[in-house]
Amino acid sequence: MGAFENVKDDERLAPDVYHQGPDTLQISRSKLHQKIRAKVLQRMKEKLGDELGVILLQGGGPFHIHSTDMEGCFRQEGYFHYMFGVEEEDFYGAVLRSGHSILFMPRLPPEHAVWMGPIAGTEAVRQKYAVDAVHYVDEMAKVLKQLEAPALHLLCGINSDSGRPALEASFEGIDSFSVEREALFPIMADCRAVKTPEEIEVMRYANQVASSAHVEVMRKCRPGLMEYALEAVFLKDCYLLGGCRHAPYTPICASGPNGAVLHYGHAAAANNRQIQDKDMMLMDMGCEYYAYDSDITCSFPANGRFTDNQRGVYESVLAAHQAVLEAMRPGVKWPDMHLLAERALLGGLKAAGFVRGDVGEMLDKRLGAVFMPHGLGHLLGIDTHDVGGYLAGLPPRSTLPGLRSLRTARVLEAGMVITVEPGCYFNEFTMRPALQDPALAHLLVSERIEALMGTGGVRLEDDVVVTPDGCESLTNVPRAVAEVEAVMAGGEWPDTALSEQMSA
Amino acid sequence: MGAFENVKDDERLAPDVYHQGPDTLQISRSKLHQKIRAKVLQRMKEKLGDELGVILLQGGGPFHIHSTDMEGCFRQEGYFHYMFGVEEEDFYGAVLRSGHSILFMPRLPPEHAVWMGPIAGTEAVRQKYAVDAVHYVDEMAKVLKQLEAPALHLLCGINSDSGRPALEASFEGIDSFSVEREALFPIMADCRAVKTPEEIEVMRYANQVASSAHVEVMRKCRPGLMEYALEAVFLKDCYLLGGCRHAPYTPICASGPNGAVLHYGHAAAANNRQIQDKDMMLMDMGCEYYAYDSDITCSFPANGRFTDNQRGVYESVLAAHQAVLEAMRPGVKWPDMHLLAERALLGGLKAAGFVRGDVGEMLDKRLGAVFMPHGLGHLLGIDTHDVGGYLAGLPPRSTLPGLRSLRTARVLEAGMVITVEPGCYFNEFTMRPALQDPALAHLLVSERIEALMGTGGVRLEDDVVVTPDGCESLTNVPRAVAEVEAVMAGGEWPDTALSEQMSA
């Protein structure tokens, strides 16, 4: 990273600006969160009218590691970050119908200054988070009482990916208030599904950082390395060059057969296989900046040159990827994009000789789910599997193989950010029953497929924002076979000359 | 890292060997854990005699991130790792009075194979963890019943650093067993405080990896960088070169004034200051291998050359560090080492002109705690602040400033691993009241101290094993001023020539 010439630049920034130093994105908290609070408040007003009282959220607390005194590095609860952007633990936040916003901060003991750093006063916190007032948590009941609101609106609902309940605000004295739990959760989840321009800029930055790190990983890959060496390179680049401290999810650095394990990389399959010469690599890694995520997957041959089989599979997945990016626009149903991806994937596999027969029949028989047992993509934002995928009044989850794995069945709207991540895997668990299924066997070229069993898979994942008349990928990594091979051989990225040549 | 020439080496290792590829430490789980289980069992027999039944522990479960479906990368609960070394979630483990060991593993749904990887059977798990038998958790009540043991001994106690309870085993059907909760916790905590030779070898490796990474950080440091750039370099080296995926605690990469914040680096003080030319750096960072920790602190001038003031403070801390390493041996009381460190520190500060008067008076008036408000060091092992510091029958916690911060007051025994980390800080919160205290003011050279206010501090931390006739530091980083300056100027480490010259 380049050093500041003038190291005092920081002092000229407004107190509410988040950044991580030179060459990192500067975020005006006032612009980002004031617009979000206004959006949520407007929806609450439309819903509740005169019944609207005070929106009250509770921020996250520490992540204890078992019974020890060690804590995981704090990461703010998603809904609270969305509304207030607070970096510290144990806050509460309120939005009044006037639009005024209040934060409540914990009153820290004086010795906190020795262990954790200088204790900021309420005015400094107010300026940092660009809210209208800051009080201490121990004053919360009194302050809220004085507002004489008809109700406190609390966040109460179930995350549709985890089945776990949202953090509902609770504090000493809440029993003396009238509370309402129905309105806020579906409105906030729905608001989060459609990003503001300011949110998209943050996600664009997280994509730039992770894209560059993926390119570096491609350059560093070679047989003989452990898979985790590439995880280490990726994380270091995201942090050192981009100021992105956390990965939003455990990096998946899969070589060879591990590429067929969709959530490889976890503690019991810890990216610790040694990379072999003929392996296909599948790298699903992202970063987060100001809690907003990128989520990118690249696939490439470990030794830098595709075999014919690898190319055949890869280009089938790439065809699916491109077909979806060409079709996405407001009004399109996401399950239709999933089916479009399956159609392109199976068409490519047919042309390459891995399947045979009628692609329509394959779709009807859900053969796509044998090759791609996951959904085409998911909403992305503060959560990697972002909220708002399934809500009352929106299209419900399908019951069909493949489609039922989709984390949303929504109709696309401008401002949604969604991953496009078709894949194709040769996994014993899904493929073996299909090869033995009389209804499917005639569609599969078994000797070609057997040759690929145990070789893993390919996934190509971009983060895509829906625009008023189409879509735009925020991701910028080599995708064409020629681009991948050129970058792995040490070529520049982006490679303007190669791109022009390919589009000519 | 070097690549294997013969990439099939791995297959020649016994199934219970843990390693992370070429050039990483190979750990025989059978040797490590069988000895530990025998040690705990022997102590339980001595305590309970014929009342001894079955020792039963519950392993850790997933770390959910708020209400989302994302989980932090799993890290096994410390007592369970100690006894069984299991990498997967949701296990139970039992040790019978015969010495036989049993693991109970969760029965996973078949589709686990698609998302998380191939499902190991009980025999593969038995071989991996070198136990006598493996059953499924849903068989646990039946299997335990057949043992007809007088009781299940459960882990029940409070961590003396966190105040949080240990994970006590619980399972469906436990109501029909006789349980006993008193014996196991103090015995296991005490066993963990004294390491076996096999445990020390793991900690030696974690120290080698982190020591090398600290040296690399010294070489990379320069004014203009963000503090977190050094965190990124450290974490990358530990992982890529040593196979150490996790930091045991949030790295502290403090420049200038931040060096006086003992637990700097957390989410709200996130190593994100830009390093300035005259800063002193304080880097407290460790790594873990097979869940065993290293915990090392280096301090050095950002620009590679000590000023006179920096050298005066640094060499006072180094004198305290050396005095303790020379005095540590079995039979020594840890609080006496803390006082010895204070005496050497204050003696150095007096010679350098920061304090004046009688060092004995300074000690009596607890002036040491003004400069060093934390304890001299803590037991280290699977937990960074390792268990067994305070237990019934052992010396209790002091009530005096400084000494009361010690996480143990034990008498040293061979095999204990403890950090030696004297420090000296110029922190407004502790120093300002001292300068204004009539009982202390005459001991402080106020104009010299005022000149250092806001400049942070120095800490030098080694991980030290107590040997039968002294101690041995597992840490290997430049400590003398000349060594630090030489390494920062690009010199070799270890520098044999310089070391010989200095000891001549």
Ligand SMILES: [Mn+2]
């Ligand atoms: Mn994804």
Ligand SMILES: [Mn+2]
């Ligand atoms: Mn320590």
